[in-house]
Amino acid sequence: MTENITVNKDFNFEGIFPQCRKEYELVNKNRIRLWYDLSSMCSDFRNYIQPTGYKTLFEVPDLCEYLGVYLDYIKDKSANDKKRSCLYFFYKLKDLVNTYKGKCYTTKECYEKMRKKYVTVYGAQKNYLAVISDTCKDEVTEINNIDDKTFHILKYLDDLHNKFENLKITKHKTDKDSCAFNKKCLDIYDKLSEINKKSQNEGLKSELEKFKSAYDKYVKSNPPCENQAKILYLSTGTNTGIAVSTFVIIINLFVLYKVEKKLNLLYLSYTYTVFGKILKSPVKKVKKSLNKNKNDNFNLIYSSENEQNVLNYNNYRIAYSSAD
CATH class of the missing domain: 1.20.58 (Methane Monooxygenase Hydroxylase; Chain G, domain 1)
Structure with missing residues (x-):
């Protein structure tokens, strides 16, 4: 629940979003070879943090490789840009560990386990095709702990x-x-x-x-929303679109009322004649159609008013939150 969440007032969130997020999403598309080369080290990382669930056999190494490729991408950035990218990396690493219930508990510990070079059953250090970069090791400080x-x-x-x-x-x-x-x-x-x-x-x-x-x-x-777009397209101010739409609908209702009145008079005039009997069924069908059109127009007025209320409410929510 949000009311119980507070955050260290000194933690620097600036510049992480949306840039680092976009880079993280895009960078792996052009580095397929590095992804493959990191697979052995990331499999060992999965075994070391012991996540739960059968899916982790493949998903944890895949995400580890994703993170490894991202680290390689940010290693040549300027100091300030790298700092922000490292914070995003630490966040994604913690997300991986939390999702799969792995056994590491701080940003520093998880990063160290990710970079650990493992040994074979014979005691010799493994030779990896590629290793996880240590480019963010200097950013693992207390204040930057996620x-x-x-x-x-x-x-x-x-x-x-x-x-x-x-x-x-x-x-x-x-x-x-x-x-x-x-x-x-x-x-x-x-x-x-x-x-x-x-x-x-x-x-x-x-x-x-x-x-x-x-x-x-x-x-x-x-x-x-498409229906909101139609209203705003007519609008030159806050409520002009609603006013124009409502005015057109009212004109339609007035015309329908006049037509219906004429039909009622026509129907009464010939009620007790042979022609009236012939006319009775077609007139009823026309009146039924007119009533449906009237209801549709009343619904349009109601819908338009509701749409404007939604627009005003959305604007109010953003404005109110900003003012506070």
């Missing part, structure tokens, strides 16, 4: 940016997907804002402000 609370914050930030990327990918797909990712972004943002109120971590505050700016800019030109 404890459980810091880990949860990083997990929320990672998930926040993941949902935002999904929102942007689904902008041409169904309303349901787009709206769902938008809601998840808002929910995670609210949780992080609540956490930061208690932690007063300047880096986390800065990251939330940057995310809000990027989010606001995107949804302003790419509304997350």
Whole structure:
């Protein structure tokens, strides 16, 4: 629960997201050979931390290789960039260990076990095709230790940016997907804002402000739901789109009312005549169709008002969290 999570106010969250996350996702596509060469060392790492479950036989070495390739990629970065990349690496390493219940408990311990060179049954040191880089060993300090609370914050930030990327990918797909990712972004943002109120971590505050700016800019030109987009397309202000849509619907209702009134008079005029009997069935069908159209138009007005309420509520949530 977020109300019990606080974070070290000196832990520096700035610059980790979204850049390090994007690099981590992309870097492995061009380094297949290194991935293969790390397989032997990563299999030994899996055996050493003793994770639980049959799936770990393959999944833990795969993730270890992923991390090893990422470390090789960041080794030539500048000092500041490398520091941020190492923090993201430590977070992903802890995520691996937590997911598979491995036996290492601090950032430093897990990293040391990952880089450990094992020996054969005859006592000789193994010869690996490639080894895990020690490029982040100088960043393993007390302040940069990814404890459980810091880990949860990083997990929320990672998930926040993941949902935002999904929102942007689904902008041409169904309303349901787009709206769902938008809601998840808002929910995670609210949780992080609540956490930061208690932690007063300047880096986390800065990251939330940057995310809000990027989010606001995107949804302003790419509304997350198709039906909302239609309303906003007409809008030159906050409620203009709703006003125009509602006005058109009201005109439709007025026309339908006039037509229905004429039909009622026509029907009454010939009720007791032979022609009236012939006319009775077609008139009823037309009236039934008119009633359906009226109901559809009333539903459109109600739906439009609800959509505007949703838009206003989303804007309020982001603005309120930022103000605090």
